[in-house]
Amino acid sequence: MTxxxxxxxxxxxxxxxxxxxxxxxxxxCDLKVANNTENHIAxxxxxxxPKKYFVRxxxxxxQPWDSCVIRVxxxxxxxxxxxxxxxxxxxxxxxxxxxxxDVDELPADTFIKDSGKAIEECKLRVLYxxxxxxxxxxxxxxxxxxxxxxxxxxxxxxxxxRDAAVRQTQQLQQDLDMxxxxxxxxxxxxxxxxxxxxxxxxxxxxGFLLNLSLSSPPAAE
Numbered sequence: 497m498t499x500x501x502x503x504x505x506x507x508x509x510x511x512x513x514x515x516x517x518x519x520x521x522x523x524x525c526d527l528k529v530a531n532n533t534e535n536h537i538a539x540x541x542x543x544x545x546p547k548k549y550f551v552r553x554x555x556x557x558x559q560p561w562d563s564c565v566i567r568v569x570x571x572x573x574x575x576x577x578x579x580x581x582x583x584x585x586x587x588x589x590x591x592x593x594x595x596x597x598d599v600d601e602l603p604a605d606t607f608i609k610d611s612g613k614a615i616e617e618c619k620l621r622v623l624y625x626x627x628x629x630x631x632x633x634x635x636x637x638x639x640x641x642x643x644x645x646x647x648x649x650x651x652x653x654x655x656x657x658r659d660a661a662v663r664q665t666q667q668l669q670q671d672l673d674m675x676x677x678x679x680x681x682x683x684x685x686x687x688x689x690x691x692x693x694x695x696x697x698x699x700x701x702x703g704f705l706l707n708l709s710l711s712s713p714p715a716a717e
Contacts, residue, residue, distance in 0.1 A: 503616045505537050505590045506530060506558070513586060515570045517624035523570045527588075527620075530563035535592040538599070540607045541566060542587045548573070549584075557599050577624065586620040 500509035507530040515523040531537045541554045550569040558564055568586070577583075589607045591614060609615055 501618050501620075503532075503590070503618060505533055505535075505592065505616050506539065506588075506618070507532055508588060508618050508620070511620065513568055513620055513622045515622065515624055516627055517570075517573070517576060517580065518627055519574065519576065520572050522572050525568050525570075527566040527568065528563055529558065529566060529588070529590075531558040531561060533592070534560045536560065536595055536597055537590050538593045538597065538602055538606055539588060539590045541568075542589070543584060544586075545584045547571075553599075555599055555602070557593060557597055557602070580624045580626060582622045582624045584622040586622065588618040588620065589615055590618070591615045 500507055501511040509528045509530075513525045513527070515525055517523060529539060536557055536559060538557045539555065541551045543549050543551070548571055550571060552567055552569075553564075554566075556564060556566075591606060593602070593606070606613070607615060
């Protein structure tokens, strides 16, 4: 479950920026910013490395109880930081503004603390994730999907055996009914003995087929 940072004015999810880092490739992370108040809330995103990241929107106004998504894009990098440890930081500032305020109408001092306004700040750290570590969970899921056809095949095999056993049982039941009718017509004592033997043979075959369908092991993964 993704963690979230909650202030009085806004909630930010997740509470850190995670980028899959690959040389010469862009990567992005989305932030969901929710307005927790009945007021209009203006926000602004700042970073210690503005040349490395592309933030859209970096400034905006969120209506009461509404939310917006900020996409932060890490520009393609030619070299990786030592031990994949990133020291970049992000700061998300927020403050209440008058109703129906447009982002283009925000005063220049909106996010300046000395202006006397109550400004909340949310600090976000940056994490770089190597593609290999990120792929472990995906590989596990892929492995399960690769194994699933074998499991499905084993299940289908058991169903086919069960269906065959049911059909065979139905055929034997029909033969049994036919023999019963013949016995009633003939009334032959010798026939009764043969009939009993045949019924016993049918019982053995039915039991064998049902046990086979239930005890067949699934195909090896």
